[in-house]
Amino acid sequence: MNQTKMQAILVDQYGDADVLELRETNCPKPQEDEVLVRISFAAMIPLDWKIRNGWLEQVFPTTFPYTPGFYASGIVETVGSQVAELQPGDRVFGDLRGSYAQYAVAKEDALVKLPDSISLEDAAAIKAGADSAWKALFLEGNLQSGQTVLIHAAAGGVGQFAVQLAKWKGATVIGTASADNLEFVKSLGADMVIDYRSEDFSELVKDVDLVVDTVGGDTEQRSWGVLKRGGILVSLVGDPDAQQAAAHGVTAKFNTVFAAREHLLQIVDLLADGTLKMETGRAYPLSEAGEAQRFSEQRRGRGRILLNPEA
DSSP: OOOOEEEHHHHHHHHSGGEEEEEEEEEEOOOOTTEEEEEEEEEOOOOHHHHHHHTTTTTTTOOBOOOSSEEEEEEEEEEOOOHHHHHHOOOOEETTTSSBBBBEEEEEEGEEEOOOTTTEEETTTTTIIHHHHHHIIIIIIIIOOOOEEEEETTTTTTHHHOOOOHHHHTEEEEEEGGGGHHHHHHHHTTTEETTTTSSOOHOOOEEEEEEESSSSSSSHHHGGGGGGEEEEEEEESSSOOHHHHHHTEEEEEEOOOOOOHHHHHHHHHHTTTTSOOEEEEEEEGGGGGHHHHHHHHTTTTTTEEEEEEOO
């Protein structure tokens, strides 16, 4: 029997965005407990190009060639014999490894069925944004009503959800963003928005309970001083400086806890009832995956960049 073919991005070696090649390859076949999904939108996250560059070889050992992508949305094409809940035609999102492709497979419990009120385009950004924001705020940051949180890159794929979820929780929200995105972040409910290029947040903010850092580097170093003693800094980009944390009497955490399925379902409910809104970034066809990653590496976008294999 001939193997069904599909288009996918394949990477044969570490390097810049030029190593992303659109090629014909075999369509994966689902095992008994797996689901084959026709990808509608794949989310592009910074982890994708950090792996491609070879920066994370020790953490994410790679066998070449590989197809990038962690999170996506799409339509169930076929299901294995042991799959109980999902069926062909269902709209789903979740963990879909190798999602820079027309098709990908996943275990049934890695996917969530979508209500009709949430578009496939928006759904692709849930695991790549809302999920991370929930983890940073509530599972690592233990944010409570009445507390104050500083969210860096508040217009980004994680930041825009963090602002809204923190307001939903009853917190005071301060965000940093570029001048082009100040009004957007205010529209999400932020109480104060700081232009990180023309203003120094470390001179304007003090005594916050939680910092959510999606930037790292100098931004992290200037964040220690804005926390109150006993506060928490949660980094989404790497292990934060433990010595600085100890010197300032605060807790530093790398966002490694995974949100449970119940949290994802709650996020879906908040999106469905309009409590959470999202703005996705640019959507590129698969053939322009390299260009999309170059744009992602500039870190200038608003919302999550997506790939559309159907374009």
